[in-house]
Amino acid sequence: MPSTPSRTLDDWLSYLEQVHPVGIDLGLERVAEVAHRMGLLESRLAPRIITVAGTNGKGSTVAMIEALARAHGLATAAYTSPHLLRYNERLRFDGSEADDATLVAGFEAVEAARLADEPVSLTYFEAGTLAALWAIFRHRPDLAVLEVGLGGRLDAVNVIDADVAVITTIALDHADFLGTDLEGIGREKAGIMRAGRPVILGSGELPASVHQCAEEQGATTMRLVHDFRWEPAGTGRFHWRGTAVDGTSSRLEGLPDPGLPLDNAATALQALIAAGVALDEVSCRLALRELQVPGRMQWLGQWCLDVGHNPHAAAYLAGRLAEQPCRGRTWVLLGMLGDKDADGVIGALAGVADGWVAVTLEGGRARNAEDLAGRIEAYGGHVAYQAPTPEDGAAWLSGRLAPDDRVLACGSFFTVAAILTWKQAQAA
Template identity: 60%
Template sequence: MPNDLAAWLAYLERLHPVGIDMGLERVREVAMRLGLLESSLAPKVITVAGTNGKGSTLAIIAAVASAHGQRVGAYTSPHLVRYNERITLHGEPASDDVLVAGFEAIEHARLKAPEVSLTYFEAGTLCALWCFANAELDLVLLEVGLGGRLDAVNIVDADIGVVTTIALDHANFLGTDLEQIGREKAGILRPRHPAVLGSETLPDSVQETAKALNAPLFALGQAFRHVPQGEGGWEWHGSREDGQAVSWTELPVPGLPLDNAATALQTLTLAGLSLDAATTRDALASVTLPGRMQWLGQWCLDVGHNPHAAAYVASRLPSPQGRLWCLVGMLDDKDADTVIAHLMPRVTDWVCVSLAGSRGRSATSLKAVIEHQSGCVRYCGDTPEEGAKWLGRELTTRDIVLATGSFFTVGALLNITLPQAPHEATA
């Protein structure tokens, strides 16, 4: 067997003939062999699905719950810099030793006759569940990787199902019919267990699925909402499961979408957590999520890689005194045309970078898309790091840079020291 985490991850990448293989049979079989489905992973388990907003919603739930003394385990994907980010225990990434122990247990179980083949994501999901089962937790949070109904995390019956947004992404696997995508993502919901819907523009199929399951429905704009309050604050109005109204006022605006913050508070209320006003405010004020509108000097890093995310980022960017640069690197299976179209009205100068791997898109391919939309491409680099180095020679103190398009783009940039403006702008 592999003897360290890096070796295990390399081994798991070669284990299955394809990277994505939708279905629950294989992962459920190994989970049963490990005894992971015999009892609940924690008193409350919450699964979060959606096209965008999953990570933000989960991060806020985790931050507020942890601030109230809850022992929280969370599973997210993908990671930005280290694989350990995907599995957190009590707010900290799982150690290499814990992950290796989990992968060893999974390997022993899957090799029992008949041998079961697992994808990289399925093995990672099982490792997360193994980690949670071997920790004493009050709350487990599971983020869906792709879709919902056939995603590996859906072998777990969650106490509360959350659907954040529905938009086009992963069309090769989910198609382009939003109603069907909604049904797939609503596949995480369970009969008679609360369903929290975190967008006012979800396809009808999501509510239809919840109603067919007789799942109590808590939808943004209906059962709960957020409204502005004063300068820079907001208030939240929601519902307990018995229908009793509950409100919080004078809340600080987190650096994450308010729809997601409101959804998180509604979910925690349904989970039975007794929230303290001061503790909740402190948690909202301090919550962060790397790679989501993350500012490092003049640089704003955001992993947005689909049109819905690009539109949100474009609406939130400040207007610089100088140029607004965009360093963009994307995977080839993403809708680059529409992503760039949403950013085009805000961006003055573009830097295109290539991403490696079979799914990587070349900088020259992105350049062609941008120039077709009359954008100004100033440089093409072989890697995000190379693009950043070139930009460091061009930036002025009046400029800002948006780095976006992929987890791979942002992850690479988080591994380096980003250059800041070396000189003042000239007339």
């Protein structure tokens, strides 16, 4: 790309999509080389660094860690992926999206470093990760929270050593890159662990390989149910029990349910206490009460939007809807990519869906509405409409909703992004 002062964020994103031969190229050698040239490996990004890996729940866990830390007066930086509407969503400082100028400066720093000496090829995600790390280093937050993009051991985020590693859940997803062996996937996720440092295991159903890797690494494990837990405390509230690194116990009473998986809420609290944050009950209540995470059980009137796109996530959504019965019908608007387990998702949601709208997504990886409809009908579901786009499906359904009906729109980040854009246009 020519060096010009007028280069925009969109220019950079278009450029980065073209400079590497493949979109995903797992491995740390190239990333580490450029990170070294940028000086990112010689100094700490922040006094506290938490890295979050897992199949489901990463984004909500990062958001809760971030919100809880800010409620305790800490300056925060959070790096997540993918985004819903704007690339800027991937990097937040104190809860606010990074501006274009910050991201452009980061990409300029990455480009200068990768072309210095022997040129190094980087993927779109790798360049974005390095740009975010560079921006975080310059902002000097009290806490940096980093979400792994894919896997763990070979993901670009893992070029940074975390003070606290978090593994949320492990299930089948991204089989083209991670395979279908849960023990092998567990080893990949466990690659974010570091010797002598705490790892928060946020699921009681992790593969044995995760625990084996922790033992081999010499990491200090803190396990859901065993070392920390949540307990119901009446409608809309929960109690939390945790353990500090020195073994002392901690207890928080009557915390508000943030409308997200409480396993993840408990994990976020444990991650912070493992990072040395003294949790204050009032601050925790405030953070959880006000938390909203776009695309994660996000309610907009009668519409619930969730990016869940595998059977594990769909089962959670079905459970939450079953806990909140409605007097009308429950519709599911579903759009999925072709490399996802559509049958597993449909099977998990079949028990709560009264009617379905199948939608087609754009792109080479997309699955069309006709294919989805056939799979839904094989599960005994009623497909009321097959739409060429999520927006068309939403428009068709919105004109037929009864006041007591509700809609779950899910199956992909692309589905939720399209519905969010449609909802914004309707409100304008």
